[in-house]
Amino acid sequence: MMVDEAIRFLSNIPPFQFLDDPLLRQVCGSLAMEYYPKGTVILQQDGAVSDALRIVKKGVVKISLKPKGGGDEVVIDYREPGETFGLVSLMGKRQKTTIFAVQDTICYLLPKDRFNELLGTNPAIMEYLLQFHLTKYADMTSREIQGKSLFLGSSDHVLFTTQVGEICSRSAATVDLSATIREAAQRMVEEKQSAVIVLDANGMPAGIVTDTDLRKKVVARGHSVDALVGSVMSGPVVTVDDKDHCFEVILKMLQYNFHHVAVTREGVLMGVITNHDFMLLQGRSPLAFSEDIEHQKTIEALAPVSGKILNIIGVLLREGARAANIIRIISELNDRIVRKVLEIVEAEMGPPPVPYCWVALGSEGRKEQTFRTDQDNAIIHADCETPDQEQKARAYFGVFAASVRDGLILCGFEACPANYMASNPEWCQSLSTWKRYFSSWVSEPTPEAVLKSLIFFDLRPLYGDESLARELRDHLVQEIPDHATFLGFLANMLVQNRPPIGFFGSVVVERGGEHKDELNLKIKGIAPLVDIARLFALEKGVRHSSTNERLQALRPTHTIVSEYADELEYAFEFITILRIHNQYRQLESGKPIDNFINLDTLSNLEKQTLKNAFRVIIKVQELVMERYKAFII
Amino acid sequence: MGFLDWFFGREVDQAAEASASPVAIVSKARFVVVDTELTGLDPRKDDIVSIGALRMTGGRLEIGGAFHELVRPTAVLDGKSIVIHGIMPSQVAEKPLIDSVLSAFVGYCGNDVIVGHCLSIDLSFLNRESRRLFGAPLRNPVIDTLSLYGWLRNRQVSHPIFSSPLNGLRLYDMAKSFDIPCEGAHDALADAFITAQLFQRFMPILVDQGIHELDDLLRIGNPGMQGENIFAPGGRANF
Numbered sequence: 001m002m003v004d005e006a007i008r009f010l011s012n013i014p015p016f017q018f019l020d021d022p023l024l025r026q027v028c029g030s031l032a033m034e035y036y037p038k039g040t041v042i043l044q045q046d047g048a049v050s051d052a053l054r055i056v057k058k059g060v061v062k063i064s065l066k067p068k069g070g071g072d073e074v075v076i077d078y079r080e081p082g083e084t085f086g087l088v089s090l091m092g093k094r095q096k097t098t099i100f101a102v103q104d105t106i107c108y109l110l111p112k113d114r115f116n117e118l119l120g121t122n123p124a125i126m127e128y129l130l131q132f133h134l135t136k137y138a139d140m141t142s143r144e145i146q147g148k149s150l151f152l153g154s155s156d157h158v159l160f161t162t163q164v165g166e167i168c169s170r171s172a173a174t175v176d177l178s179a180t181i182r183e184a185a186q187r188m189v190e191e192k193q194s195a196v197i198v199l200d201a202n203g204m205p206a207g208i209v210t211d212t213d214l215r216k217k218v219v220a221r222g223h224s225v226d227a228l229v230g231s232v233m234s235g236p237v238v239t240v241d242d243k244d245h246c247f248e249v250i251l252k253m254l255q256y257n258f259h260h261v262a263v264t265r266e267g268v269l270m271g272v273i274t275n276h277d278f279m280l281l282q283g284r285s286p287l288a289f290s291e292d293i294e295h296q297k298t299i300e301a302l303a304p305v306s307g308k309i310l311n312i313i314g315v316l317l318r319e320g321a322r323a324a325n326i327i328r329i330i331s332e333l334n335d336r337i338v339r340k341v342l343e344i345v346e347a348e349m350g351p352p353p354v355p356y357c358w359v360a361l362g363s364e365g366r367k368e369q370t371f372r373t374d375q376d377n378a379i380i381h382a383d384c385e386t387p388d389q390e391q392k393a394r395a396y397f398g399v400f401a402a403s404v405r406d407g408l409i410l411c412g413f414e415a416c417p418a419n420y421m422a423s424n425p426e427w428c429q430s431l432s433t434w435k436r437y438f439s440s441w442v443s444e445p446t447p448e449a450v451l452k453s454l455i456f457f458d459l460r461p462l463y464g465d466e467s468l469a470r471e472l473r474d475h476l477v478q479e480i481p482d483h484a485t486f487l488g489f490l491a492n493m494l495v496q497n498r499p500p501i502g503f504f505g506s507v508v509v510e511r512g513g514e515h516k517d518e519l520n521l522k523i524k525g526i527a528p529l530v531d532i533a534r535l536f537a538l539e540k541g542v543r544h545s546s547t548n549e550r551l552q553a554l555r556p557t558h559t560i561v562s563e564y565a566d567e568l569e570y571a572f573e574f575i576t577i578l579r580i581h582n583q584y585r586q587l588e589s590g591k592p593i594d595n596f597i598n599l600d601t602l603s604n605l606e607k608q609t610l611k612n613a614f615r616v617i618i619k620v621q622e623l624v625m626e627r628y629k630a631f632i633i
Numbered sequence: 634m635g636f637l638d639w640f641f642g643r644e645v646d647q648a649a650e651a652s653a654s655p656v657a658i659v660s661k662a663r664f665v666v667v668d669t670e671l672t673g674l675d676p677r678k679d680d681i682v683s684i685g686a687l688r689m690t691g692g693r694l695e696i697g698g699a700f701h702e703l704v705r706p707t708a709v710l711d712g713k714s715i716v717i718h719g720i721m722p723s724q725v726a727e728k729p730l731i732d733s734v735l736s737a738f739v740g741y742c743g744n745d746v747i748v749g750h751c752l753s754i755d756l757s758f759l760n761r762e763s764r765r766l767f768g769a770p771l772r773n774p775v776i777d778t779l780s781l782y783g784w785l786r787n788r789q790v791s792h793p794i795f796s797s798p799l800n801g802l803r804l805y806d807m808a809k810s811f812d813i814p815c816e817g818a819h820d821a822l823a824d825a826f827i828t829a830q831l832f833q834r835f836m837p838i839l840v841d842q843g844i845h846e847l848d849d850l851l852r853i854g855n856p857g858m859q860g861e862n863i864f865a866p867g868g869r870a871n872f
Contacts, residue, residue: 001818002687002696002826029697032690035833104812109693266791 003028006108009057013082014566015128016055027118032109033057036101039243043089043099050086050095052109053129057081059105065097078102087129090115102243164249165242168263168271172197175229177206181218182225184209195260195272198233205262205269207233212259237262242270249273293336299344299407306337306411313371313584326580331367334413335360335462338377341407342463349400353392356381357461357468358404361420365458366530366546368576371583371593374416375408376455379428380468390430397428420455431468435475442479445489454490457534460545477541487538488631494531495621495632499614500524515596521582522595525575525610528617529568535624536561547572560623564616571613578606660691662847663745664776665700666829667738668821669755676757680704681731684738684759685821687829688745692836694829700741701822703728735762742773746851750804750828752777753856774847776854778828781835782807784853785842792838807831 006028010016016024032052036042036059043050045066056079063077063085079085089095090112110118118125173191175184176199184196188211200206209229217223217232239262240249249261259275296302313330342358362376363369379397384390401422409415422428429437438456441449457476461469480486500508500519509517519525533550536542542553551569554561561568582597599607625632667686673679686700705728738759749755752775760770779802786795794810801807804827805815813830817823844850 001701001820001822002699006696031696033694033696033833034692035830035837037834037837040837108696268791 002033006031009108010055013055015125018124018128019122023122027110027114030111030114032111034107034109036061036105036107038101038104038241040101040105041098042101042105042107043086043095043097045095045098047095050089050112052086052111053084053090053115054086054107054109055082055084057106057108059101059103061085061105062100062102063097064100084129163242164240164244164246164263164273165265165270167246167277168242168273172262172269172272174199174269177201177228177230179229180226181209181214181223181229181232184229185214185225193272194274196229197237197262197269197272198229198235199269203269205235205237205239206230207235208237208260208262208272209233210260239264240273241265293333293340296340297344299341299410302337302340302344302407303410303412309333309337309412313580327368327370327576330369330371331364334364334369334373337411338408338413339463341404341411345400345403345407349396349403352381352400353389353396354382354384355465355468356397357465358422358463359459359469360462361459362455363458365455365460367460368526368530368546370576370580371587373413375405375413376416376420377422377427377462378420378456378459379422380434380472381428381430382465382468383430383432393430394425397422398425401428420452431471434472438472438476439479442483442486445483445486450486450489450493454531454534457538458545473543477543480538480541485631487535488628490531490535490538491624491628492631494528494535495625495628497523497528497531498621499528499617501611501614501618509599510596517600518596518598520595521575521579521597525613525617526572526579528621529572529575532568532617532620532624560620560627564620567616568620571616574609574613578602578610660693662691662850663743664689664748664832665742665745665773666748666825666832667752667755668749668824668828669758670821671754671758674754676761679758681734681758681762683821684734685823685825686738686741687822687825689748689829689832692833694833699822699825700738701820702734702737704731704734705729731762732766735759735766739763739767739771742771744773746774746776746847747771748776748778748828748832748854750778750807750824750831751802752779756856774851775856776832776851777856777858778807778831778835778854780856780858781832781839781850781854783858785835785838788842790838790842804828804831 003025007024010028011024016027019027034054038059042054042061045064058081061079063079085099089097171191173187173193173196175187175196179187179198184198188194188196188209195208195210197205198207198209207230209232213232213234218225223232237260238253238258242263242265253259253261253275261273263270263273292305293302296305309330313326338358338360346352357380359365359378359380360376361378363373364376379401381393381397384393405415405421405423415421420427438453441453445453459469459473509519530547533547533554536554536558537544537550540554540557542550544550544553548569551561551565551572555565556562578597579595583593583595586593602610665686665688667684669681669685670683671679671681681704683703684700688695688698703724705726747756756771756775763769763771782795782802785792789795804824808815808827808831811831811834813827813834815827839850839853844853
């Protein structure tokens with residue numbers, strides 16, 4: 001029974017899923033299970049080595065490292081259910097990292113002898129695990145090789161090393177649901193706090209009333225101060241644990257756009273933390289930055305704020321954040337700038353004649369921007385009912401889109417060289433026109449049509465009436481299955497862009513020109529992966545726009561993805577982090593930012609990992625070729 | 634230091650004896666977590682229908698090598714008890730008699746500490762059979778998870794489970810409040826597994842409370858202490 005449960009779990013995760021049934025049963029029979037409450041140090045750096053490979057069954061663990069010779073702890077990675085840790089420790093003689101349970105965590109343990117036995121009989125397991133762990137460590141190692149300075153001397157680490165409980169010393173001001181607004185306000189004055197937590201009958205937070213609530217909901221509306229506090233509170237309250245890192249809490253604040261978060265210790269309310277607390281702690285946090293954006297009223301004032309985004313990315317890189325997280329934060333901040341520009345321009349011009357949706361396209365749509373990106377955007381506006389309205393709409397959006405484009409340029413988003421921007425009349429259309437465009441693109445896939453559709457398949461609504469974008473996406477998802485030729489066309493394009501691995505397994509670089517001996521990571525590495533995920537997403541009608549989300553969504557249903565999802569994700573993660581590091585180095589040394597990397601600057605390990613990533617791409621491309629045989633020219 | 638050196642650790646082996654595990658103190662102790670299914674609760678006339686058990690070393694629970702045997706009862710299984718444990722007479726007709734199952738179980742336990750939830754009931758049956766068969770009760774040290782729970786509750790441990798009003802002292806109620814999955818079929822082994830996970834959850838909390846030695850654990854886990862631990866002076870048994 002316990003063995004069956006373990007088999008069910010392991011048969012879905014690599015590398016164990018590759019074992020045949022009798023062997024898997026045997027392996028599961030030798031497992032043990034351990035439980036670590038949140039906050040447990042499972043393995044301690046420089047402590048005893050692990051006697052087992054651990055597979056996370058439930059919970060999350062954090063892997064961190066304290067650099068030799070001093071400096072603060074650096075977070076290397078997190079491991080989630082289905083992932084393993086302790087391999088390096090198992091093979092080494094000393095524990096190199098500290099592994100800490102971020103949540104209550106349950107692990108299966110594969111004992112060392114049994115593991116070694118398995119490696120002897122199944123080299124494929126070893127290969128997989130090494131690759132998994134190497135890729136994960138490669139990023140950190142490359143930094144170790146390239147200079148310890150990244151670890152040290154940074155004053156920005158606090159957000160990643162400080163637990164929110166440490167800076168939340170104040171007790172929260174609280175009132176019961178039976179209190180009036182006046183009483184709540186009095187509590188805030190007495191406690192000198194900008195918010196008061198409203199407790200329910202069980203003493204749990206039911207809602208929160210902030211200064212802003214008092215201003216907007218009470219004073220401005222002439223609401224009676226003798227009314228019950230429940231009538232103006234906002235709820236539910238976002239709560240975090242006192243052991244959460246500030247970084248995680250800030251992400252939550254950004255996500256929900258809240259400024260007050262309740263902090264609990266072992267389930268009991270401990271206090272309230274505000275964005276102000278973080279700003280005191282850290283002058284250049286992503287949150288402080290987004291505050292900055294929110295407060296701007298003109299594009300001229302917004303532009304210098306936008307420039308600061310680079311500082312933040314530098315901080316994140318130094319802190320060893322994962323590529324996926326860095327990209328997420330960049331996207332989050334860029335989105336805010338774009339929305340702010342739209343807001344400002346809309347305020348200047350007055351409301352539009354018909355509802356519209358501003359959509360981000362291409363890498364911005366996929367949330368995969370790195371440092372500097374072109375503008376790729378479009379406007380979908382509602383259908384007009386009269387020619388007069390149509391004329392008004394055309395006039396309004398023409399001026400509007402041009403102002404936004406210029407505003408974004410001021411904020412550092414360069415214009416799209418191919419003119420894929422809403423300011424181009426072709427990219428500013430009514431919903432039914434867009435639908436017509438699509439239908440013609442997919443029914444007559446000329447190279448130009450395919451190119452246009454590609455960028456549009458990655459659309460993401462950013463501002464305005466999202467239902468317009470949803471409807472367009474629905475239309476698109478419905479159209480595709482009827483046009484196998486179109487998918488064939490995409491497949492054909494995709495397999496033409498083979499990663500550059502030469503006959504003898506070496507990476508082929510540019511032979512001449514400005515970028516002699518260099519490799520374009522975006523075109524040769526990122527693009528094929530993006531194209532693969534997009535093609536498969538279209539096959540299955542998956543509506544996500546980012547590469548990682550697409551792969552995640554396809555995992556259970558798509559035969560190729562279900563087999564290669566992990567490899568594809570690691571490949572994407574690795575190439576992305578290479579690209580970001582490379583661009584950051586270019587930026588710091590004052591060079592223009594591009595996607596070219598000189599292979600000589602990579603360590604052997606990085607080169608090896610890059611090759612492995614390319615091999616995965618080629619493998620999947622071959623499967624695509626097999627599947628679309630009829631269409632491949 | 635190169636990557637490979639880092640990776641394979643070609644450095645002096647430091648005999649660093651770290652307290653890696655949360656239950657380092659009791660991590661060497663060996664436990665057998667047991668649950669029995671009975672035809673009823675009266676040791677004078679009822680019988681053991683099945684024994685399920687698994688091994689733990691400290692907080693490390695062994696997935697394989699569990700003990701699970703159905704017993705052919707001497708008396709006829711009646712309808713009332715079938716409703717409780719769901720074992721049909723036909724299922725046990727071909728099974729071994731209690732004598733051989735108990736011998737196997739005694740061998741399985743060796744000298745390990747026997748752990749169970751509300752263990753005194755299971756023990757009264759196991760000891761009855763043991764006396765009959767070997768002339769003496771089981772000699773193993775014993776721990777009752779219900780006693781541990783009562784002790785922790787009395788200590789007003791800050792974990793929410795011990796301060797919220799009691800839902801019930803039954804294994805499943807307790808397991809649920811610790812987020813231990815209880816779905817699926819319930820037999821002696823499944824219940825032993827749930828008990829083992831409950832014990833696993835208790836361990837780090839007990840260590841926090843200064844229970845470092847096996848002797849201390851045995852003292853507070855004494856099945857006889859169940860009532861005293863829970864119905865403590867001050868009457869905090871609010872259920």
